[in-house]
Structure formats: structure tokens, C-alpha cells
Amino acid sequence: xxxxxxxTYLQWYEDMLFWRKFENKLAQVYINxxxxxxxxxxxxxxxxxxxxxxxxxxxKDRMITAYRNHVQPIGMGVDPKKVMAELYGKVTGxxxxxxxxxxIFSKEHRFYGGHGIxxxxxxxxxxxxxxxxxxxxxxxxxxxxxxxxxxxxxxxxTFNLAELWNLPxxxxxxxxxxxxxxxxxxxxxxxxxxxxxxxxxxxxxxVDGMKPEPVAEALAEAIEHARKGNGPSFLEIRTYRYxxxxxxxxxxxxxxxxxxxxxxxxxxxxxKNVILTKKYASQAQLDEIDKRVKEKVAECEKxxxxxxxxxxxxxxDSVYEQKDYPFLPHKL
Numbered sequence: 413x414x415x416x417x418x419x420t421y422l423q424w425y426e427d428m429l430f431w432r433k434f435e436n437k438l439a440q441v442y443i444n445x446x447x448x449x450x451x452x453x454x455x456x457x458x459x460x461x462x463x464x465x466x467x468x469x470x471x472k473d474r475m476i477t478a479y480r481n482h483v484q485p486i487g488m489g490v491d492p493k494k495v496m497a498e499l500y501g502k503v504t505g506x507x508x509x510x511x512x513x514x515x516i517f518s519k520e521h522r523f524y525g526g527h528g529i530x531x532x533x534x535x536x537x538x539x540x541x542x543x544x545x546x547x548x549x550x551x552x553x554x555x556x557x558x559x560x561x562x563x564x565x566x567x568x569x570t571f572n573l574a575e576l577w578n579l580p581x582x583x584x585x586x587x588x589x590x591x592x593x594x595x596x597x598x599x600x601x602x603x604x605x606x607x608x609x610x611x612x613x614x615x616x617x618x619v620d621g622m623k624p625e626p627v628a629e630a631l632a633e634a635i636e637h638a639r640k641g642n643g644p645s646f647l648e649i650r651t652y653r654y655x656x657x658x659x660x661x662x663x664x665x666x667x668x669x670x671x672x673x674x675x676x677x678x679x680x681x682x683x684k685n686v687i688l689t690k691k692y693a694s695q696a697q698l699d700e701i702d703k704r705v706k707e708k709v710a711e712c713e714k715x716x717x718x719x720x721x722x723x724x725x726x727x728x729d730s731v732y733e734q735k736d737y738p739f740l741p742h743k744l
Contacts (some may be wrong), residue, residue, distance in 0.1 A: 413632035414466060414627060418692040424624055425698070427465075428458040430705045431483035432680060434492060436582025437709050438482065438499060442659050446685060446717075447499050449542045450528075451513050452480040456654040459679035460586055461487050462626025464554060468633055472549070476524040476537045479514035480586075484556075487520040493715040494709070502719035505603045509722045510730055522551075531532035531564030534583070538574045541581035541644075552580045554631070562605055571646070575612040580638040582631065583609070583646045586621065588653040593665040609646030622677045671722035673717070 414420075442451050455459075457480075464475075465487045477484055482499070486492045490506060498505025499513050506516050514528040524540060527533040537555025544551045544646055551689055561567065563584055574581055582678045585605055609616030615637060619630040629650060634645035652674045656663045687693050693701075728737070 413590050413629060416466070416628065418690070420466065421683055421687050421690075421692055422701075424462045424466075425680070425687060426486065426701050426705065428462055428624075428680045428683060429702065430492075431461070431486065432707060433705055434486070434496070434712065435482065437713055438496070439603050439655070439659060441500075441713070447513065448501070449512055449514075450479070451499075451659040452657065453655045453659070454483050455672070456678070457588060457621070457651045458483070458625040459682075460543060460556075460584075460621045460627055460649050460651055462679070462683075463624035464584075464631050465627040466624065467631035468552075468554065469635075470522075472522075472551040473635070474522040474540055474544075474551060474553040475556070475592060476533045476540065476553065477526065478530070478533055478558055478561065479526065479528050480558070481514065481516050481526040485518050485521065485523040485526075488518065488523045490518045490523065492515075493712045496716040497719050500716040500719070501721060502716055503722040503726070504715070504719040508726060510727060516635075517605070525625040531566050533557065533563035534561065534564070534567050535570045536581070538570045538579055538581055538644075541574070541579040541638075542577065544580055545577070548741050550639065551636045552582060554582050554584060554635075556584045556586055557662070558591060559585055559587040559589070559596055559605060560594075560599075561585075562608060563591075563599065567608070571609065571612045571614065571644075574644040575614055578641065578643040580641075581644045582634040582638060583614075583644060584631070585646075585648045587648050587650050590653070590657065590665065591623050592657045593661065593663075595665065604648075606646060606648035614644055614646045616646040616648075618648045618650060621649035622679050623682055639707065654678075 435455055441447055461484055482495055486495055494506050495516055498507055501509040503509050506518055514526055516526040534557055537553050541553040587605055606616045606618045620626045630647055637645055
């Protein structure tokens with residue numbers, strides 16, 4: 413695994429802080445109805461992405477996830493202004509404003525979504541890995557899912573084929589304790605989700621997802637395992653989300669006291685404390701990072717606000733291959 417250095421911690425702090433403030437801005441503009449539809453935020457889970465990016469080779473490895481997918485493409489190298497514009501439904505977005513919150517994509521940066529169907533990305537991740545193996549490309553695909561997706565039958569079908577075909581894929585459950593409004597305790601007979609991989613002969617383990625170091629260590633090992641041709645692994649990364657399942661979630665299923673207790677483990681505060689304790693930076697230097705992050709978020713908002721909406725014909729051009737399709741509204 414790449415060494416975790418002073419530079420790593422400072423990068424983690426700036427990245428994670430930006431992701432948090434970026435998502436907080438999305439929540440704000442959503443309330444102002446500038447973003448419509450569903451909006452699933454990542455607050456509290458930032459250490460998972462930070463650790464994953466440290467373990468990956470961003471020049472060739474790939475990532476696919478579910479609908480809590482705004483900051484992952486940013487981490488993979490996508491311009492955050494384009495991500496925010498996509499959420500606004502603007503033509504300058506990653507999918508020209510046609511995908512929205514749950515469908516961020518970037519083939520250039522090897523980020524494959526963003527999927528609204530629970531568990532729908534699991535077989536797709538295996539498929540991407542199959543393509544890399546078929547074409548003899550030295551790449552590994554990280555396939556992320558929520559704890560709720562582990563109850564989908566397609567997970568077992570995919571695990572079977574991934575192990576059978578020795579695919580270069582790492583399956584990662586971001587267990588944030590709740591599938592929408594149902595706790596893991598109420599939904600799973602054996603709460604040790606990582607054990608699901610054992611039935612397929614897959615290396616499997618649980619990982620502390622509130623700190624980036626154990627995530628980076630576990631994923632580096634799993635990625636190396638896959639890259640050497642040894643097949644898939646399955647990690648249950650235990651984390652926690654501080655906001656509701658989506659912006660429409662009233663969170664009646666948990667108490668404010670529970671959330672407050674978990675916020676004591678905030679991954680951003682953890683990294684900040686490491687930096688200050690080891691004297692990697694002063695508080696004044698961290699304040700400069702905070703300022704830079706706020707300015708960057710403001711730039712994203714300004715870009716999204718000022719960008720135009722796509723022309724209505726773009727929607728039809730992206731859906732219908734037949735140029736003279738007779739059933740478009742303006743032809744009826």
C-alpha cells in the first residue's frame with residue numbers, strides 16, 4: 413500500500429471537508445427548490461471514499477456505486493462544477509442535465525454511476541471487471557453498495573459468477589446502519605454482513621469506515637488480490653450517515669441523541685485531530701484550507717446557477733435513435 417504521510421492527511425482533510433460542504437450546499441439549494449427530485453447525501457461516510465481513493469490506481473481502476481453518488485466522481489477527478497450543474501439539471505452537467513442526482517457518470521474518469529435501482533450496480537460492476545479481464549487490462553473495479561442492497565438476490569448471482577470467473581472486482585458494502593428507514597438489526601438475521609462472501613469462497617472482512625486508514629489498508633489488500641488474478645473480495649465497511657436517507661426523510665426511526673453520539677466519531681474531525689496532534693499543520697493553516705474549500709463550493713454554485721438548461725430537443729435526441737420518430741409531442 414502507498415504510504416500514508418503528512419501530505420496524505422492534509423489531502424484527506426481538504427477533500428473530505430470539500431465533499432461535506434459541497435453536500436451541505438446541495439441540501440441548501442434543494443430546500444430552495446433549485447434541485448428537484450431525490451437527493452441522497454454522503455455526510456458522515458467521507459472516510460470510506462478517502463481511504464478507497466488512496467488505495468486505488470486512479471490511472472486505470474474503476475468505480476461504480478448506487479445513488480449516493482455526488483462526491484465519488486469528484487474524488488475520481490470529475491470537475492465538481494459539472495457535478496453541481498448536473499444536479500441543477502443544466503446542460504453543462506456531466507450528463508447534460510438529463511441524469512440528475514442519482515445518475516452521475518464519467519467514462520473519462522472511469523466512474524460508472526450512480527444507479528437508482530437498489531443493487532442494480534452490483535452485476536454491472538462485475539460486468540465491467542469481466543470486460544477488463546476479457547481484454548487483458550490491468551484494472552480493478554470497486555463496486556460499492558448500501559447495506560440494504562445486500563438483501564437483493566442479484567448479489568448472490570453476481571458473487572457466484574465473480575468467484576467462478578475469477579473477476580478483478582472488490583465488492584464493498586457501505587454499512588451506514590440503515591436501509592432507508594429500516595435498521596440493519598431489524599432486517600438481517602446475521603448482522604455480520606461480511607460473512608455473505610464466505611459462502612462463495614471470497615476473502616471477506618469487516619472494516620472500520622469512520623477512519624480512512626483502515627479503509628485504505630483493507631482496500632489496498634483486496635485490490636492487490638484482484639490485480640494478481642486471484643479474484644474478488646468482499647468488504648463490509650461500517651460507517652454512519654448523519655443526514656436522512658434522502659432529503660425527504662424525517663428520520664423518525666432514530667433519535668437525535670444517537671446521531672449526536674455518532675458525530676463524535678466524525679471522520680473529518682478525526683483527520684483534523686491527527687493533523688494537529690502530529691503538527692502536520694497549524695490551526696491557522698487549516699483555516700486557510702477551510703477558506704479555500706468555501707470559495708471552491710461557491711464557484712460550483714455560481715457555475716450551476718449561471719449555466720443554461722438543455723434545449724428540450726436534447727431530451728429526445730438522447731432517447732430516440734430514429735431521427736424522424738413520429739410520436740414526439742411537437743409532431744402530434
